[in-house]
Amino acid sequence: MAHPRSRSADLPAFANEPFTDFTLPGNKAAMEGAIAAFKSKLGRHIPLTIGGRRTLTEERIVSINPGKTDEIVGYVAKATREHAEEAMSAALEAFESWKRVGVEERADLLLRAAALMRSRKHAFSAAMVVEAGKNWSEADADTAEAIDFLGFYAREMLRLSEANALRPLVRTPGENNRIEYLPLGVGVVVPPWNFPLAICAGMTAAAIVCGNTVVLKPSSLTPVVAYEFYSLLEEVGLPPGVVNFLPGSGADIGDYLTAHPRTRFVSFTGSKEVGLRINKLAAETAEDQRWIKRVIAEMGGKDGVVVDETADLDAAASAIVAGAFGFQGQKCSAGSRAIVVEQVYDEIVGKIAAAIGKLTIGLPETNAQIGPVADRRAYDKILDYIDVGRAEGRLIAGGGKAEGNGYYIEPTAFADVAPQARIMQEEIFGPVLAIAKAKDYKEAIEIFNDTEYGLTGSFFSKDEDRIAYALEEMFCGNLYVNRKCTGALVGVHPFGGFNMSGTDSKAGGYDYLLLFAQAKLTSRRR
Ligand SMILES: NC(=O)c1ccc[n+]([C@@H]2O[C@H](COP(=O)([O-])OP(=O)(O)OC[C@H]3O[C@@H](n4cnc5c(N)ncnc54)[C@H](O)[C@@H]3O)[C@@H](O)[C@H]2O)c1
């Protein structure tokens, strides 16, 4: 069926998807219904999909509910290197036709995907509540971000295709010159489990709207959410082979695909360790390889909130707790450090401890504020860091396991932590906050800057000169003043960071699609 075409000029201006107010009975009932519907499908067998052909495998990934570990979310096919080779071949074959599909048609596919996802947003959020352990609002925000990425990148691709009209080249007598943006080729898209829909959708959408084809290797912790997204793309008309859904071991098929001579780019979001591994592997030139592989890597963070003595301390304490413990601190943007000037240190430490004590811990399906962490490995790692914290600081809240049939950990905070302590330097990626004291705001900013990362940060102050200083001196990709350091919105806060936080791709920004394309200049004598 021919789909209606759209052009950026004909489209309504981009607007962020509104978050759902679950205090409204209708929304609450809709979410409860969506969770029940998703749970009625637990234990499904999920296929890998290559060239549109679905395949189950003998060896499987077993996805479990981290909040109720005796619940199997799904049995997911586990791809082998042979499957990876097949997927690469399917993507290469599909590329020859997809690269010639008009920009408007590619953008339209994303717009249809956004519309369909919007109509089913609670279903997608319910999948994340169960498979990723997100509470309702965190899951709803993830789904909203996915919808935003689809709509924003559709419009951006149309705008990019009108580049000559919007930003004409410098004219020279006797020549007609134009610039156009070509796709790169076959890309490997590797998303994390913590934004299992938004980041998977964002990276995949950016790649295909530019005319590339994709081998999508989802996180083994959230493959069912990724499959729901893949299936949605098929439903809105994605041709076979444009995206190939390939769940499997990162170290096995991930390395294979990164090293493959026909892989043109890798779009990765995940840990520093894996990002650096991919970057190193991709830098090798395989036999018969004809290009430098492009790597887009968005990695970890050790983000912080700086508070001076002029700040609104209630607002700062609230933002520190929200930024540190939202989704159990499992965000690259999580404010896992608070750096507070000594004049107000004791007061804000007391406010933070009190706020943590009010957090509810429980099953994400019940919309408890604090749910489980991702899996057993994360659970053990975070508890180990809490033991480290006992030696590096003064425990002011939490400090151990929490009740529940899952990977529940108490939201935990340590005060009086030295700037070079491990819990001030290393990404814990869990509900653990380290608080350090500074003699003044400048020293606090020095402490903030002194990690190997550079992703997000917040500065709380009412002094305009100090705010100007902080805006200049705090070294991170997303810096916020007098608000929490998590929760970037597509188009509003382009997202990405410096140093070991990755290649600062600025997801949700105007420059992002350029990472998935290459510019061609043509010049004709008049
Ligand atoms: N900067 C950002 O925008 C951003 C966003 C979300 C998460 N993160 C970071 O991601 C991490 C948490 O996510 P995670 O636990 O999924 O990270 P991870 O690095 O363990 O895994 C990320 C993805 O890489 C895959 N993978 C693992 N080894 C691989 C290999 N050798 N080759 C190819 N792929 C491989 C995994 O299967 C997964 O799909 C944290 O460090 C967090 O800070 C960063």
Ligand SMILES: N[C@@H](CCC=O)C(=O)O
């Ligand atoms: N973009 C998200 C973080 C993604 C990483 O986990 C935020 O801004 O909170």
